[in-house]
Amino acid sequence: MNRVAMSLPLALLLLAGPGCSRKSAAREEAGNHEHGPQAPEPGGGPVPLEGIRGLRLMKVPEPRLEARWVPGEAIGDETAQALLSSPVKGIVSRILTAPGQTRGAGTVLALIQSPELAHLKAQWISAKARLSRTQADLAREERLFQAGAGARRDLESARSEADTARAEEEAARLGLEAVGLKPGDAGASFALKAPSGGAVVAWKVQRGQGVEAGQELGSFQAAQATVVRLELSQPGPQEWNPGAGSEVRQANGRTWKARLEGTPSALTTDTRRLSYRLRLLGGPLPIPGTPVEVKVPLERGVYLPQSALQQMEGRWGVFVVEKGHAAFRPVKRGAEVKDDVLVLEGLKSGDTVVAEGAYLLKAYQQKRTQPEGEEEGHGH
Structure with a gap:
């Protein structure tokens, strides 16, 4: 009796094991029929595109050298700025x-x-009138003295008054000139x-x-601004060398030709970025402090729509299509230019990539690479 009791659980366990395995296998097979083949990890095997809608494919174009507009500031000689007072x-x-x-x-x-200026002008007019009067008195006394009809004392007194009036007029005139005015122009x-x-x-x-x-x-x-300054994050443009030409534009539509004066050897202390200077060529030039934009060349590479690049497990990449299958291929991503993004490495011209709908393939892979226990909640 004890042997029968001991053998019964063992038999049930043996029966339950294969049953559970067959149930899991059947569930996996059903899932494969419903969703297609198991997707690989990022960078792994290809994913069949049959039955997946919403995708648009494109051929990778030839590498080209693009540019983008970067904010800058027109600057001038600081010694050319003056205070108005x-x-x-x-x-x-x-x-x-x-x-x-x-x-x-x-x-x-x-x-x-x-009113202070009016008072200075009045002082000068009064001093000038007194000077004219004393000079006329002096001239009369000189004529009388030469004719023997005048006294020397009166002549000396007239000369003294004329000298005093001349000094007063000069002082009033200097008071006006000290404020930058000619006596005749003051008011x-x-x-x-x-x-x-x-x-x-x-x-x-x-x-x-x-x-x-x-x-x-x-x-x-x-002075007008002859230099434009701008800052760029690292790394700077590799093909932007001293003497290279560029363009500068202002919000009102004015444009200038510019020449790169030099490349920075160190980062700025405050922003920790690379500071560049360009010399404006031709005029009329802007005033210092004017915000402008500078056309900065980017690295040479291929440009794809931003929707083509997806990030999986911390890596940027695209889905490359071959024979009806798409495989995730990591690439080196560069700067964004409007709706496109620069791809520096990982692709060659002529490759076929998923330009739109790449997020569907990303979601498909992420879903199919989840462990079965997490998806189904089964402990086996």
């Missing part, structure tokens, strides 16, 4: 030039209504003029605002 106290009555507008030397940029307002050809970079005051003598009103760029 009023030498007299007053009120800003008019601002005649907007920032960025090119103006010639001597162009009036703003007007300052100044109740001060005309702030461009110190040279260039443009106002920015104003720090507005119309109706009171200002003090010597207060900074704005900044003026006396």
Whole structure:
């Protein structure tokens, strides 16, 4: 009886084992009939494309040298920038030039209504009138003295008054010239003029605002920008050498030819990037600080739609098609140019790749490479 009891579980176990195996095999076979053949790991065997819809194939084109537009900044000589200020106290009555507008030397940029300036002008007019009067008195006394009708004391007194009036007139004239005005041109307002050809970079005051003598009103760029600076992340373009030509453009449609002056030997300390300088050729040139874009060449290689590249297990690659099957092939990915991406290594012209729908193959592989226990929840 004990032998029968012991042999029964053993028999059940033997029967259950083959049954479970047959059940798993049947489930796997059914799955194969439903989804197609087992997909390989990334970079493994090919996947049959029969029955998979939504794919578009393309031939890999010949390698070419492309370029992209990178933001930069027009810069000039820092010593060419000047501060705008009023030498007299007053009120800003008019601002005649907007920032960025090119103006010639001597162009009036703003007007300052100044009671102080009017007082200086009045002092000069009064001193000039007194000088004229004392000079006339001196001339009369000299004629009387020469005719023997005048006293020497009166002549010396007239000369002293004339000398005093001349000194007062000169002092009043120098007061006006000290604020940059000729006595004859002075009035109740001060005309702030461009110190040279260039443009106002920015104003720090507005119309109706009171200002003090010597207060900074704005900044003026006396020289035009002749250099463009831009920064690129590593690695820099391999085929971009000093002397190479390029193009620079501004948002308003203006364009310039440019020449690369040199290649950086070290990274910038703040951004840890490569800083490049290009010399603008021809004019009219922009003012410093103007944002621009520079046409930067990329590495030579083939360009594919971004949808063609997929990342699997940390590797970028494409699905290469041969004889109705697609196999994942790792590639070296470069920069993006609009809707395309640069492929530096891993493909040759003439290869057939999946240009659209590659994500379907990626999802198919990921699904079919999951362990059966995770997919079915079976412990065997």
